[in-house]
Amino acid sequence: MPVYDFEVLQGDNVISTETSVALDSSRAAWPKVVNLANKLDLPGCRIRVREQGETIILIGAIAARRYPDLAYCA
Numbered sequence: 001m002p003v004y005d006f007e008v009l010q011g012d013n014v015i016s017t018e019t020s021v022a023l024d025s026s027r028a029a030w031p032k033v034v035n036l037a038n039k040l041d042l043p044g045c046r047i048r049v050r051e052q053g054e055t056i057i058l059i060g061a062i063a064a065r066r067y068p069d070l071a072y073c074a
Contacts, residue, residue: 001023002023002051003020003023004023004050005017006029006032007048009047026051029056033059034068037059045060047059
């Protein structure tokens with residue numbers, strides 16, 4: 001099972017991390033991204049998801065909240 005790292009960024013600073021989250025696939029990361037976005041009140045936050053050190057998702061928190069079903073459109 002692949003593992004993913006979730007990071008919340010504000011500007012260039014990482015303000016929160018959750019590492020080694022085991023998920024079935026990268027598509028399973030999207031609901032977690034939306035959940036993180038819904039908890040953020042700080043301006044200018046982005047959420048980055050990495051798999052084996054490579055960024056696979058990088059999105060602003062507002063955009064993630066606006067498109068909670070985005071992963072299912074692809």
